[in-house]
Amino acid sequence: MVTEHSDAADASALALKILVAGGFGVGKTTLVGAVSEIRPLRTEELLSEAGQLVDDTDGVDQKVTTTVAMDFGRITIRSGLSLYLFGTPGQDRFWFLWDELSQGALGAVVLADTRRLEDCFPAVDYFEHRHIPFVVAVNCFAGARTHGAHDVSRALDLDQGTPVVLCDARDRDSGKEVLIRLVEYAGRMHTARLLDSVG
Amino acid sequence: MTPKGRHPMTENRTSGASEPGSQWYDGEAGPLVRPYAMTGGRTQPGPTGVRFDLIALVTFDLAAATLDDAAGLGPEHRTLIDLCRTETQSVAELAADADLPVGVVRVLLGDLLELGCVVISRPVPPALLPDERILREVIAGLRAL
Numbered sequence: 036m037v038t039e040h041s042d043a044a045d046a047s048a049l050a051l052k053i054l055v056a057g058g059f060g061v062g063k064t065t066l067v068g069a070v071s072e073i074r075p076l077r078t079e080e081l082l083s084e085a086g087q088l089v090d091d092t093d094g095v096d097q098k099v100t101t102t103v104a105m106d107f108g109r110i111t112i113r114s115g116l117s118l119y120l121f122g123t124p125g126q127d128r129f130w131f132l133w134d135e136l137s138q139g140a141l142g143a144v145v146l147a148d149t150r151r152l153e154d155c156f157p158a159v160d161y162f163e164h165r166h167i168p169f170v171v172a173v174n175c176f177a178g179a180r181t182h183g184a185h186d187v188s189r190a191l192d193l194d195q196g197t198p199v200v201l202c203d204a205r206d207r208d209s210g211k212e213v214l215i216r217l218v219e220y221a222g223r224m225h226t227a228r229l230l231d232s233v234g
Numbered sequence: 235m236t237p238k239g240r241h242p243m244t245e246n247r248t249s250g251a252s253e254p255g256s257q258w259y260d261g262e263a264g265p266l267v268r269p270y271a272m273t274g275g276r277t278q279p280g281p282t283g284v285r286f287d288l289i290a291l292v293t294f295d296l297a298a299a300t301l302d303d304a305a306g307l308g309p310e311h312r313t314l315i316d317l318c319r320t321e322t323q324s325v326a327e328l329a330a331d332a333d334l335p336v337g338v339v340r341v342l343l344g345d346l347l348e349l350g351c352v353v354i355s356r357p358v359p360p361a362l363l364p365d366e367r368i369l370r371e372v373i374a375g376l377r378a379l
Binding site for chain 1: 287288289290291293322324326327329330331334335336337355357366368369370371372373375376377379
């Protein structure tokens, strides 16, 4: 007979959120899939625009709704402590969803492809402006010229200290390393902020 | 059919989705649906007004196990109960597994919360983001994967 189940489970359960952003086709879903212990799931969020009329044959206002898909995965660190990874929708017009996704996020991975580095500019701007810790992970596609992390950092004009990691989004160990770098960096940012607030 | 007042979205990166007349969905956005039939037309969870985070954790409340027949719950409510009966699940996982949009799941979870069938954890506010001990635990856990 279980009586104290919910309180105990609730008090200790902690979920952390990490976002995976970057341009279309840069490997966000691949990275989420490589490190997730569950098959990458897709969830849909509703988008609606009040007052938009689709079909006004009967003169009744109808709210039109469409959906946008997000990929996500999970890594269980231990019972009661899980990491959730969310691939952010790539299209610019879905950015308002990022606001929700980034709320309470531990940090973000911005995936970049050096052949079209400019695709990740919006994501870099977004996280910089909101002071959300992020690392830039350069997905080293076969056939792409390899650039050093320093070159990428300079090309993106990153704030000093923002880590740049070369990775293979298909590779689990490589993906793990990216996440580790992010969590370490988020920890440093967090500590620095705490020190700022007391100093 | 192109309904009146719509035109293809421009490729201009700087144009915001709220710009008058700009197209805010296309083929990639998925079909147009009217999912609120499942929520009785509601778009917000009940009077509690809580907006559950995607990673809010939903735990089935065993003490309320007998409630579900009496309360006039719909099949979607029951699906959600079945999913979190076995293990605690995040809102995002529930939506994916029930194949329902997150907005719909939020409304239905609001119902279940009011009925006391589930316990829903609040995610940690950003300012209270995990202390170093937890982050160290996460790093060690990732290395051990």
